[in-house]
Amino acid sequence: MLEYIWLDDKSPILNQLPKNFKSAAILLHPFIQMPLGWEKSKRKNEFEHIYPTDQEILQSGKPISWETMRKQSGLNNLEELAIALKSSIGALNENYLRKDLAKKLVACIKDDLYYPYEDLPSVFLITDLLNILSSKGAKQLSYSDPLLDKSEIVDVNQLDPLKIFELALNELLITDENMDFAFMNVYDSFITIIMGKDDTLNDIVKTMSLEAIICDKNTYINWYSKAY
Numbered sequence: 721m722l723e724y725i726w727l728d729d730k731s732p733i734l735n736q737l738p739k740n741f742k743s744a745a746i747l748l749h750p751f752i753q754m755p756l757g758w759e760k761s762k763r764k765n766e767f768e769h770i771y772p773t774d775q776e777i778l779q780s781g782k783p784i785s786w787e788t789m790r791k792q793s794g795l796n797n798l799e800e801l802a803i804a805l806k807s808s809i810g811a812l813n814e815n816y817l818r819k820d821l822a823k824k825l826v827a828c829i830k831d832d833l834y835y836p837y838e839d840l841p842s843v844f845l846i847t848d849l850l851n852i853l854s855s856k857g858a859k860q861l862s863y864s865d866p867l868l869d870k871s872e873i874v875d876v877n878q879l880d881p882l883k884i885f886e887l888a889l890n891e892l893l894i895t896d897e898n899m900d901f902a903f904m905n906v907y908d909s910f911i912t913i914i915m916g917k918d919d920t921l922n923d924i925v926k927t928m929s930l931e932a933i934i935c936d937k938n939t940y941i942n943w944y945s946k947a948y
Contacts, residue, residue, distance in 0.1 A: 729940050
């Protein structure tokens, strides 16, 4: 069973993968657009801020890409958008905080538009991720939660995509029984790392139209740092 790994910013992501994996990609969690007027219809008072549930997002929400938000906010690249996101939630220390970028992004968050999922894989991505894990015939998945020191095996057919968030707290790694693929969330981030045993991840990402950064030998977990 594969245990959760803690990726640091001292070496490239590919250098830190478990030995049976050779490729990786950073999946960007989509922003969430609910129907116009949705939040207003849910509020009990004008000051209440409502975040849609997973079920509501799947039922009525629409994924909005980082590239779309980059253009709308006037940011120069996806790296700046990542910094804006992390700055706006206080996930960067004072040395790297970019309030100017965060201000541009926050100005665009209106009209029932919501931030991407933080800490856990986006509900928009869960089905795709599970399909990738079982794409080579896997019948079981194993997961690791380092915070609760818990590792278990679950049957693919018995795992409700919406229940995946109940498996762990803020850290989670899931892999298939043959360890062909694995995915893990990253704390205080809006990304999911997916790992592969071969070099097919690039093709998979393109086929599924996932917004992602394919890791090369120079890609670090703080991939956005070159925008500072």
